[in-house]
Amino acid sequence: MIATIEIQRQKSRTDKPYKQTFAVDTGSRATVAELIERINSEQIPEDPVTWERSCKQKKCGACAMLINGRPRLACDARVYEYGEKPIKLAPLKKFPVVCDLMVDRSTMFENLKNLGSWLEENSVADMTGDSYEASRCLQCGCCLEVCPNFYAGGKFFGAAGLSPSSRLIAVSEAGDRKRLYGEYGKHFYRGCGKSLSCKDICPAGIDTEHLMVNSNAAAVWKRKFRAGKKK
Numbered sequence: 135m136i137a138t139i140e141i142q143r144q145k146s147r148t149d150k151p152y153k154q155t156f157a158v159d160t161g162s163r164a165t166v167a168e169l170i171e172r173i174n175s176e177q178i179p180e181d182p183v184t185w186e187r188s189c190k191q192k193k194c195g196a197c198a199m200l201i202n203g204r205p206r207l208a209c210d211a212r213v214y215e216y217g218e219k220p221i222k223l224a225p226l227k228k229f230p231v232v233c234d235l236m237v238d239r240s241t242m243f244e245n246l247k248n249l250g251s252w253l254e255e256n257s258v259a260d261m262t263g264d265s266y267e268a269s270r271c272l273q274c275g276c277c278l279e280v281c282p283n284f285y286a287g288g289k290f291f292g293a294a295g296l297s298p299s300s301r302l303i304a305v306s307e308a309g310d311r312k313r314l315y316g317e318y319g320k321h322f323y324r325g326c327g328k329s330l331s332c333k334d335i336c337p338a339g340i341d342t343e344h345l346m347v348n349s350n351a352a353a354v355w356k357r358k359f360r361a362g363k364k365k
């Protein structure tokens with residue numbers, strides 16, 4: 135089959151975006167990542183499309199982009215899913231464009247530092263249950279793209295912040311809890327509108343609803359309940 139690929143390009147953060155269309159003779163099971171690689175090597179080797187990728191098997195989150203308007207991993211999107219329709223690629227919109235399909239997601243990684251997502255107590259990093267579920271987060275940013283409450287530079291860190299918080303809250307010891315609960319409240323609980331768009335979009339299939347229910351119970355409600363009991 136001949137797949138039509140339309141790619142939004144932009145040479146730098148300040149340049150105007152423009153569109154380029156390519157036709158690729160391909161099998162229907164090819165991934166969008168494979169198509170970009172073929173376009174770059176076979177059609178425009180002198181001016182290849184800039185994009186990020188590493189694992190090409192849904193493990194690193196680097197290849198997140200908008201595919202026909204929906205945030206997805208290019209290595210997880212297959213040609214047959216789009217039938218005869220053109221496949222339109224654009225960079226994620228919540229982060230500044232570096233070049234073409236590559237965006238600067240450093241805000242998301244800075245947020246991880248601001249979350250204080252590490253353990254200071256001598257905790258055992260139990261990788262079962264919620265902790266395992268949360269550890270599957272790729273930090274791809276797809277959830278942030280559809281989150282109505284997230285914007286880069288804000289105090290609310292979205293589901294990309296929920297996952298690392300929940301992972302540690304699930305295994306934390308008493309000494310770490312106060313700090314982790316406080317950061318969770320400040321950077322997730324108080325900003326989340328519970329729309330659950332993040333749950334439907336997550337390419338890792340993380341059950342963000344389940345994580346937020348359990349983390350809210352631990353970090354918010356139990357703390358209040360304990361405080362109430364002391365009175």
Ligand code: SF4
Binds near residue numbers: 273294
């Ligand atoms: S929660 Fe899902 S969509 Fe959000 S960053 Fe993690 S893997 Fe990506």
Ligand code: SF4
Binds near residue numbers: 277281
């Ligand atoms: S539930 Fe809604 S507001 Fe909360 S993190 Fe998910 S998409 Fe964002």
Ligand code: FES
Binds near residue numbers: 186188191194196
């Ligand atoms: S290249 Fe790693 S998730 Fe797509």
